[in-house]
Amino acid sequence: MSQDMMRGHLDGLVLAVLTTGPSHGYGLIDALRDRSGGAFDLPEGSVYPALHRLERAGLVASGWSEVAGRRRRVYSLTAAGRRSAEERRSEWRSFSAAVERVFGGGEAGGAAVGTTGTTGTTGAVGAVGA
Amino acid sequence: MRRLGAARRVGGVRQADAAQQADDVRQADTARQVGGPTPYRSIEAYADDLAWRLRVGLRGRRRIVSEVSAHLADLVAEEESAGQTPQAAARRATARFGAPEELAGEFNRDCALHSARIAAWALVACVIASVGAAGLALRGGAPAAPWPNQAVYYAVPALLAQVAAMCAGTAFLLAVIAPWLLGRTPRTLATVVRAQTVAVLALAPIAVVSAGNIAHAGWTEGAMSALVALAVPVAMVFSVRAGLRAGTVAGGASTLDVIVDCCAALAERWSWSARWYGLVTGTWAAAVERMPRLMSWLEMRRHPWRSAVTISAAAGIVLKLPDLVFKADVDLPAAAVEALAAFLGYCLFSALLGLRTREPSDAVGVEGLAVGPA
Structure with missing residues (x-):
């Protein structure tokens, strides 16, 4: 996946990971990689500007704590962050469903042209898809 | 002999350090040339390099470096447990972390x-x-003998507050309103910093005049003058800090594009704004279709100077319209002066505020992201 595309959604993804519970940067990037099946393989440092940005926006709170014998800064969602994560999730779902319909429509159009010889808009989409 | 030996050992260690540093620099240069990640022999070297590049204030820098060092320590431990040597682990960890x-x-x-x-x-x-202070002064709150004199006391706020309002308003639109409406930050940091610099320069003389009149004015006007005299230096410090942190940011999105995007985003928020947006854009499109030549005089992105002349003339008429309506006073010279002032303002500040760009209205880039051609 393109890193630019990934970066554009990083804030939302970080919020989504934090909905499962507080985490430090290392754990967060690990969870991100695991939950994406290895598709999101960003430079690990890129999660920190996102975390600081979200904290500044009041969506995330943080504090130092000892985790497994190491001093780490642990991030957790605020109430506003939880709301924002939910909003982003529903926005993303409607957006991805629309994209899916467009891409899926292209394939369906192509199939329609191939099988029934339909002309008009569907045919045009099929031609573009082909 | 012992001293000589120790000196030789110290010298040897220094030579080895110097050699290692030179080796690091060579490796880093080579890595940069081939476009690969810069290798670091230790977490500390990486953290030092990062700290040197950060412009986020002392506390912010300390926090970032601590967080990054803790994360790198985890990565090094992970690499070492996978069988890497400490140096190789540090190199791999810093490469994974990013430049x-x-x-x-x-x-x-x-x-x-x-x-x-x-x-x-x-x-x-x-x-x-x-x-507010200028308004109070005009409504009889002015001191009997203003400092430094009558003309400066009235003229400085009246003229410079307009410039400050225009620049501070643009900066506010780009830095506060646009990110809130669009849900992302337009790539206009350079314009924001420029606008804030001019706003501060315009506000500084107002603050000086206000400070000089705190004691002479009445209670309300004096309090307002004191507020201005205190607030402007604070705003100046914030603006200088923003300018220093922005560094040498150049270019960026056009303010006109941001305004267009904000209008579209506003239209999506509420049904009444959608109706207004539809009405305005529909009327505009119909007018362009019927009177293409005439409407081209208002196309700020295609014909900035033509549209500036038209809008300035309209501003001159509109500003004097209340006099015409309520007092039946047709003051044409005053309207001409207002129009000239508006045009002069455009000539002086339009490029600075990102209002005079002839770029097409494609997507507004997002700060930190490459959207469209750079």
Whole structure:
């Protein structure tokens, strides 16, 4: 996946990971990689500007704590962050469903042209898809 | 002999350090030339390099470096448990973490934007206070013998507050309103910093005049003058900090494009704004279709100078319209002066505020992201 595309959604993804519970940067990037099946393989440092940005926006709170014998800064969602994560999730779902319909429509159009010889808009989409 | 031996050993260690440093620099240069990640022999070297590049204030830098060092320590432990030597583990860990210049760049950009937002709020507050003080003075709150003299006391706030309002308003639109409406930050940091600089320069003489008249004025006017005299230096500090953190940011999106995007985003928020947006854009499109030549005089992105002349003339008429309606006073010279002032304002500040770009209205880039051609 393109890193630019990934970066554009990083804030939302970080919020989504934090909905499962507080985490430090290392754990967060690990969870991100695991939950994406290895598709999101960003430079690990890129999660920190996102975390600081979200904290500044009041969506995330943080504090130092000892985790497994190491001093780490642990991030957790605020109430506003939880709301924002939910909003982003529903926005993303409607957006991805629309994209899916467009891409899926292209394939369906192509199939329609191939099988029934339909002309008009569907045919045009099929031609573009082909 | 012992001393000589120790000196030789120290010298040998120094030579080895120097050789290692030179080797590091060579490796880093080679890596940069081939476009690969810069190798670091230790977490400390990486953290030092990152700290040197950060422009986020002392406390922010300390926090970032601690967090990054803790994360790198985890990565090194992970690499070592996978069988890497300490040096190889550090190299691999720092490569996985990403280039410090990119990381620092993102932190710096976010921090500069945050500072610019604070400065924008402060400047807007100063402008409101300045306009309030000028209004009170005009409504009889002025001291009997203003400092330094009558003309300066009235002219400086009246003229410079307009400039400050225009620049602070633009900075506020770009740094506060646009990110709120669009849900992303337009790539206009350079314009924001320029606008804030001019706003501060315009507000500084107002603050001086206000400070000089605190004691002579009545209680309300004196309090307002004191507010202006105190708030402007604070806003100045915030603006300078934002400017320093922004560094040498150049270019960016056009303010006109941001305004267009904001209008579209506003239309999506509420049904009444959608109706207004539809009405305005529909009317505009119909007018362009019917009178293409005439309407081209208002196309700011295609014909900036033509549209500036038209809008300035309209502004001159509109500003004097209340006199015409309520007092039946047709003051044509005053309307001409207002129009000239508006045009002069455009000539002086349009390029600075990103209002005179002839770029097409494609997507507004997002700060920190490459959207469309750079």
